Amino acid sequence: MDHAAYGLAWLVFGLTHSALAGRTWFGRWSRIVYNVIATLQFLAVAALGAKLLGDRAVFVMPELARWSLGVVHLMGWGIVLASARFYDLGRLGGLTQLRHPELAPDEGLRTDGPHARLRHPLYAGAFLILWGAALSPLGLATACWGSLYLLIGTACEEHRLLRRYGEAYAEYRRRVPAFVPWRGLPLPLPPFCPNTSPATKGKGEVIMADGHSTPVLGIIGGSGVYDIDGLTNKEWRRIESPFGATSDEFLFGELNGQKLVFLPRHGRGHRIPPSELNFRANIDAMKRAGVTEILSVSAVGSLKEELPPGTFVIVDQFIDRTFARTKSFFETGLVAHVSMAHPVCGRLGDLVEAAAKEAGIICVRGGTYLVMEGPQFSTQAESNLYRQWGCDVIGMTNMPEAKLAREAEMCYASVAMVTDYDCWHPDHDAVTVDAIVKVLLANADRARSLVKTVAPKVTGRKAPCAKGCHTALDNAIITHGEVRDPAVVGRLDAVAGRVLKG
Template sequence: MTQDVGQEAGIEPLIGVIGGSGLYNIDGLEDRVWRRVATPWGEPSDELLFGRLRGVRCVFLPRHGRGHPIPPSELNFRANIDALKRSGVTDIISLSAVGSLRDDLPPGSFVLVDQFIDRSFARQKSFFTTGCVAHVPMADPTCPRLGEVILRQAELLDITMRKGGTYLVMEGPQFSTRAESELYREWGCSVIGMTNMPEAKLAREAEMDYASVAMVTDFDCWHEGHDSVTVDAVVEVMQRNSERARNLIRAVIPALGGVRPPCPAGCDRALEHAIITAPEARDPALLEKLDAVAGRVLKR
């Protein structure tokens, strides 16, 4: 079901939602159907949930699969992003459970992430491998247009959300050592998690606007007087966060309906000048795999 998804002005949006720990479904969808989407990069985490929310088309993907069977390091990030792109998704809202690295972000806080530090190391991080090389800009890894809509709806729902913050992406699945936690605090990071990289990088390569909402479940182990992180403690807060996250998504998706404007930051045109491999040196087999992700520029 490959679609040649142009990112020009005037198209109808299709909103993609990636649900992290504790978010495995979207309630209230019309015409809802779970559908398998095949990709040349392997299997996504799960089937995708297609539907409409107050008339706006949307697609939901549980990042870890329903029931949470897949750990962070074994997520097929390329298949997940390709499946969303192949389904026609134009914009991605990513939700993640995280630990806090700041006193003023206690458990239950929401953060609209605007920067990442990627400390993951056991993952495939690009669609562009040997045979077709591309370098997309990542100075500003999230979409300000999506962010403003999310912040506005959070305010209307009386959900306190910090605007801006750096998300440190660790490999996992173990939590941090105390020395690591203190180091990341010295770096000025706000939250720590295991899943937004290379997800955000791949979304940029696929020319999809991407926004990240980080939901704090615990203070990381740096916090004086705070017990070591346990799964039970994380799950308790995660359940409370998940209900507010579902309310937020049910408000944000309809707010993104109507005619979709071009991204002011250029997220939807990231490949415009990114591919460096000469046409005659490109691997035809890789180009075939890139049909959904980069078809807009490769078909010229």
């Protein structure tokens, strides 16, 4: 009866621990609350075990066996302490999230250090600690119930990682064992934790994310473009990113038999202002979804008389005037510098231009997009200054989006949809809101028509990008391998996995 009660306590601990894992119900305090509850519950379980089984005599065993278990116990602690060096302990404890709530809640997929040999080195050490202390009925019961908890909890953690990282984690799982450095001992997923991922569809079909695979077109829709018409097999899916929450779920579907992924940049219903967009999470999740080419469509104001409302401009240059946004995936611990001399993919721009002509859309090839911080519009003095600089259109969303797409080695093209003239124009103040909304809706319809026309042209490509978009990181990373921050490397498994794993 005592053993059953002790086992029930472990069961309650395990269910609560699993239910709270990864939750963000308490905002920036979520990780700290999770750790406090887990610690208090574990102490309660330990106290109950000591009360029920603590007075039982230790097992009688040869001295050599006792010493051997002691060695196993110490080995377990050694593995745990050695593995802990590769984690951000502030993030694990929740203090980092408390001070910097804008950061992702975890460190991303870890495949370095001890994770190169074992998928779960901390749990492997915990097994040894538990069984090395099995010197009494209490120690043996703790080892049995604790091991069962670790096995089930790890299997569910595998399920979460497969859903979050898709094929990247599936490949890592095939290559690296769970607890024992022996490839012939895979960890099976229980029936309630199926082997699925957001990038998996149908009978094991996986959308690959490398530049040499079949191209997959991703659409980032700006103001007025919140869905894509004509998609079949549609499904909205959440894709998790180590860089935090994306603007919305992603719409997966097929357009004339071609795979397509769509993200409403501001969220459905236009919930998120430009300065609060999580550009890093959006681009990272696009890469995880298997997207190789991004077509960005966004509403802009015109800085030139010859670009009236309703005109589409295929942008080829940017002037970035934003100042409150994180503009790179790379940071202290892993430094990289990519070229932005030609910030968009010329090959993808050619396809968009051809599709626009085919769809009968008024389109201008080439133009400079001035990206302002917003959310306020520019002053008249600023508008005239930007005209003197030679800018063609002005908007708030294409930076750092284009820079991040380049760092992620993805082809990127921008279609700027003119809704009105900026405030430099003498007739600007006479334009009504109704007139602007009318143009905005008409532009959105034309944008959806453009997507339908360009999709088969993009997905018909078989070779890697001749403009070098898919190899942008070949010579960009300058931090030496031995001093790279494992936490940063882990977060970049999708964005820079091609070069970091090579």
